[in-house]
Amino acid sequence: MTLSNLTTHLRQEDAAHHLHPFTNTRELNGRGVRVITKASGVHLTDSEGHRILDGMAGLWCMALGYGRSEIVQAVTKQLEELPYYNTFFNTTHPSVVEMSRLLSEVTPPQFNHFFFTGSGSESNDTILRMAAYYWDLMDQPERKIFISRRGGYHGSTVAAAALGGFGSMHKQGGVPVGNIFHAPQPSWWEEGGDLSPEDFGRKVANDTLALIDGIGSKRVAAFIGEPIQGAGGVIIPPATYWPTLAAGLKERGILLISDEVICGFGRTGNWFGCETMGTEPDFMTMAKGITSGYVPMGAVAVSDKVADVLIAKGGEFAHGYTYSGHPAACAAGVAVLNLLRTEKVIERVRDDIGPYLQAKWRMLADHPMVGEAVMTGMIGSIRLTPNKASRASFPEAADVGMATRNFSFDNGLVMRAVGDRMVLAPPLVLTHAEADELMEKAVRTLDMSMAAQRKAGLMA
Ligand SMILES: *Cc1c(COP(=O)(O)O)cnc(C)c1O
Numbered sequence: 001m002t003l004s005n006l007t008t009h010l011r012q013e014d015a016a017h018h019l020h021p022f023t024n025t026r027e028l029n030g031r032g033v034r035v036i037t038k039a040s041g042v043h044l045t046d047s048e049g050h051r052i053l054d055g056m057a058g059l060w061c062m063a064l065g066y067g068r069s070e071i072v073q074a075v076t077k078q079l080e081e082l083p084y085y086n087t088f089f090n091t092t093h094p095s096v097v098e099m100s101r102l103l104s105e106v107t108p109p110q111f112n113h114f115f116f117t118g119s120g121s122e123s124n125d126t127i128l129r130m131a132a133y134y135w136d137l138m139d140q141p142e143r144k145i146f147i148s149r150r151g152g153y154h155g156s157t158v159a160a161a162a163l164g165g166f167g168s169m170h171k172q173g174g175v176p177v178g179n180i181f182h183a184p185q186p187s188w189w190e191e192g193g194d195l196s197p198e199d200f201g202r203k204v205a206n207d208t209l210a211l212i213d214g215i216g217s218k219r220v221a222a223f224i225g226e227p228i229q230g231a232g233g234v235i236i237p238p239a240t241y242w243p244t245l246a247a248g249l250k251e252r253g254i255l256l257i258s259d260e261v262i263c264g265f266g267r268t269g270n271w272f273g274c275e276t277m278g279t280e281p282d283f284m285t286m287a288k289g290i291t292s293g294y295v296p297m298g299a300v301a302v303s304d305k306v307a308d309v310l311i312a313k314g315g316e317f318a319h320g321y322t323y324s325g326h327p328a329a330c331a332a333g334v335a336v337l338n339l340l341r342t343e344k345v346i347e348r349v350r351d352d353i354g355p356y357l358q359a360k361w362r363m364l365a366d367h368p369m370v371g372e373a374v375m376t377g378m379i380g381s382i383r384l385t386p387n388k389a390s391r392a393s394f395p396e397a398a399d400v401g402m403a404t405r406n407f408s409f410d411n412g413l414v415m416r417a418v419g420d421r422m423v424l425a426p427p428l429v430l431t432h433a434e435a436d437e438l439m440e441k442a443v444r445t446l447d448m449s450m451a452a453q454r455k456a457g458l459m460a
Contacts, residue, residue, distance in 0.1 A: 068294075088324075125157050234424075257283040297332070381421045394453070
């Protein structure tokens, strides 16, 4: 295939001047980057004119799909009226006021105050500081330790990278912030052995509480977890995990932070993942779906329990970002929340397109190369394996996940690989016909990848 002049030109310029996130630049520049030029609905178009179904909703964020004029117009109007003003020095503006009120309506009842940021990472940095300060105000300044999980992802700023449980991040320059301990993850297929999923869920929760007791529970400020781990491979915990863990944290007086950056705003079939998992967090981290990815923004939902203390006793909380409550970002957020409500997007995920896609996705478990196929709401994964009976893994060096991802792209479907898990989180506005298209492409991808693994002698 000969590439168009446009593609060749953009690849050369990109290689010359652009450092990509989470990318081996040398490898990428050798291979040539893929150029996405436009998108509409749930489909991307690349610079060679290929149409690709976006099974990852961008990077988990494009819940309402591409090309929503309601959002574009709301942002445009805001940029014309008031493109920027800060919210620091006794000032506010209509769009941040409206966004805050709407968030109080859609979040669980304990949340009535919101702090705005530019991203999920910044939101977690904010929570880390706010939770530590809360315990100072509560005369328990010894509570400074945070517990997170192996395989958890909480962002890339220094605090967020330390909270995250990615060895690949920690080994580059070390763990940038101390006082953070990593608990096990509830990944039954990989680590559950002979236990039933329910027993394994309880065991991981109890192991986490034992870790906390070993540290001294009165030194622990908070536990942070994603309701369903996203970037760590869409690990859907057994039903026993969250209730056991949340009850143990409550007994010990430890704050619960639900990182809702992926699970929030409908992804799991409820407004927030904590509602699906049955927990009552003290903080929620929000980003991505909060603006459906149209404009960068994050937010922190602060429960009354924390906000009341902060407001009554905290004085000035010395923390804030230039773009906290950016008018255009809030305008996008308001438009998105209104669309989620008026189009009943979340009810549709819960009652219609979610169950429709789940039923088809779970059937992939019958494929010889798939160990398990799981999905809650519209977030799911399949675990690739050379032998499902023994729950075996492919050799890491073979990078079968990446190979499968490449077949998927060639088939016109974006699926992401996390090790040997293929993960899926399509736009929530997916139609039944588009779900059928997605599944056809996924099956073809698995068939092609399996043929390649057999040819390479990696699978019988
Ligand atoms: C993406 C993500 C973050 C970080 O958000 P950024 O906007 O990339 O900083 C934090 N937590 C979770 C669960 C995420 O998926």
